[in-house]
Amino acid sequence: MNSHVPAPVPAAQWWRQAAVYQIYPRSFADATGDGLGDLPGVTSRMGYLAELGIDAIWLSPFYPSALADGGYDVDDYRNVDERLGTLEDFDAMIAAAHAANIKVIADVVPNHSSNRHQWFTAALASAPGSPERARYHFRDGLGENGELPPSDWPSHFGGPAWTRITETTGENAGAPGQWYLHLFAPEQPDLNWDNPEIREDFHTTLRFWADRGVDGFRVDVAHALVKDMAHPLRSKPSLEILVDDGTDVLFDRDEVHEIYAGWRSVLNEYDPPRIAVAEAWVPFTNRRLRYARPTGLGQAFNFDLLQAPFAATEFREIVARCLEEAEVSGASSTWVFSNHDVVRHASRYSLPDGTDAAAQDAWLLSGGREPVADPARGLRRARAATLFMLGLPGSAYLYQGEELGLFEAADLPLDSLQDPTWFRTGKTLKGRDGCRVPLPWNAQEEHLGFGGPPWLPQPAWFAEHAVSAQDAAEGSTLQFYRSALAWRRKLQTTESLHWVSAPDAALAHYRRPNGWEVLTNFGTAPTDLPDGLDPARIVVTSGALPVLSGLVPGETTLWFAP
Structure with missing residues (x-):
């Protein structure tokens, strides 16, 4: 087997192919025992994160907040919620992360403040x-x-x-x-970005955190800052964006990029320049790439794979298109399957094919009973999709708990729900609480090792997914993630790939320039290993190893070293 040592990544380019782990602080680890995860809790688990093999953590908001929207209602952009720690605790967390060679990305929420600001x-x-x-x-x-x-x-x-x-x-x-x-909750009044005072104050906020060592920013609702507020206000009875020319009333207006050009000037004051990634739910690819330009934020999420069915054709088409976008914008692509706003992908893949977002909402409302889910298939597909994604050029964004194979907690007691969607829709949509349940660390400890009584109840089945149950268990999802992320660092090379013609329509097969190959069988039945692929070259597999007869198991991804 040929060895390959990737070239050192220039300091300013670390983000281009980074594995980024999203931490929802209130649900990660509680060091004080009050039931809310906190910054000292994050610091206490830095060894776990380093062993996992990620390059950076992205922290969802940790600012003072009434939690009307899980921390995205910010009282003070330049402080820490006292329930989550202090600025000194933040500095200690940054120091611990950097000592472990882990970068830190902070969530910034510019579209709205809280009503307590x-x-x-x-x-x-x-x-x-x-x-x-x-x-x-x-x-x-x-x-x-x-x-x-x-x-x-x-x-x-x-x-x-x-x-x-x-x-x-x-x-x-x-x-x-x-x-x-307020485009979101009443407790989240929208800021007026036509006001120069707002623009200058956010420059101050960016510098405040960058001066404390933050390596980059994730920009919440990046496409919504500028609105057409001319009198009389134009009608927009739906939140959909129907035009691709920058003239929508509320979203993706051309003027927003003037704001981010100013941000880029601030971020470039640092060495290396601070990075930023836009959360911009923009349906037109020619518009999304504008956020990722080097003169703007520099990178933008694409949620295409997250929204796609588990199928070879769709995955191939999406990857090809997104890599072309990245080349045009000068950024690297981003890949994501789960985050704090969506049903965990192990659960999405466990539902019958064709289950759309509305049907997922209905499934949540039924407590996860209708339609009937197939958790074994869901986890099998989730692992296969994740390994397919981790082999791609670009940044991989992971959500806390997916490395444990966590499913959506669809059956949370109704009186425990806190998502504003539940209340604003007259309790007809449950919202996002099911993906935000505090993590299980130790199956033998009270509250599964999280700390205090968790702010959202942990289902009994969480114990089976605890870190302690998977840490040394061969074939566990945690071990799978650790192995994949370790090999990924060896795989990283130029930001390109070559599609290999597959003999079966259920297969997706690509090769990286250094000879690494990734093969996924999206079908349910085993299929023949394509000619030229030697099973002896397999170094990572999302499921059971293929038998030496040369069959690729269904819903499985394989990595082949050069």
């Missing part, structure tokens, strides 16, 4: 037309007495995107007054 409380205490209100989007209502919302815009979490306030100053004190815009 000092700017918003000042706006409520000020008069209409004041500079304080100009930091947000306040409008007079429609109707004879302003009793109707200023537009028909809906909120992502259900209900209207406008909330009316009670005025506190002037002759109208105590009376219903203006309305403010």
Whole structure:
């Protein structure tokens, strides 16, 4: 077997093919015993993360928050929630991560603040037309007495995107007054990015965390900062983006890239430059790549594989298209199957083929009973898809717990649910709590080793997936991830691949320039190993090793060393 030692990655390019592990801090590890995961908890597990083999962690928000939306309602962008630690705890976590050669990416939430942010409380205490209100989007209502919302815009979490306030100053004190815009929960008022003060303050926030050692930023709802607020407000009864010319009322407007050009100038003040990745749910590929330009944020999530059926043709087409996009934008591609906003992919793959997002919502509402899931198939497919993805050029984003083979906790007690979607939709959509349940660390310890009584209840079956149950178990999902990530570092090479013609339509087969090959059987039945592939070259497999007869098991990925 030929050995291959990858060339050292330049310091400024570490992100291009990094394996990034998303941490939802409140659900990762609780060091204080109060039931909320915290920054000291993250620090205490740095050895686990280093052994896993990831290159960076991405921290979901850890800022002061009322948790109206799981921390994405930010009270103070330059501080730590006291329940999660202190700035000193953050510094200690950064130091521990860097000592383990792990980069740190912080979530930044620029579209909206919380309703407890000092700017918003000042706006409520000020008069209409004041500079304080100009930091947000306040409008007079429609109707004879302003009793109707200023537009028909809906909120992502259900209900209207406008909330009316009670005025506190002037002759109208105590009376219903203006309305403010919130594309998400009422506790998340949208900031007015036409206001130069907002732009400059976020430059200060970026520098604040970069100065403390943060290596990059994940930008929440990156495509929504700029809105067309010209009077009268245009109608948009749906949140879909139907145009690809930058003129949508609320999303992906051309002007947003002026903002990110300013961010890039700030990020380039550092050596190496800080990186940024956009969460931009933009349906048009020609628009998405604009966020990933070197003059902008530099990288953007693509969620194409996350939304695709488990099928060879779709996976091949998506990968080919996304790699072409990356080449055009000058970025590297990104790959993701799970995160804090979607049903875990082991559960998605366990549902009958053709189960769309609406059907997933119905499945959650049924407590995971209808339609009937096949967990064994789901985990088999999840491992195969993940190994297919980890072999690709570009950045791989992993979500905490997927390395344990965790499924969605679809049967959480209804009185434990906290996602604003559950309440804003009149309890007809359960939302995202099922993928945010605190991790199981030790099956023998109270609360499965998480710490205190977890803020979301851990199902009994979580114990089977605990780190302690998988740590030394040959063939466990945890061992599989460790092995794949270790070999991935040897595989990394130029950001390209070559598709190899497959004799079976269920197969997807690609080769990297250094001779590594990845083969996935997306079908359910075993199929013949393509000519030229020697089973003796197999170094990682997502499932049981193929028999020497030369058959590739169904729903299985194999890696072949040069």
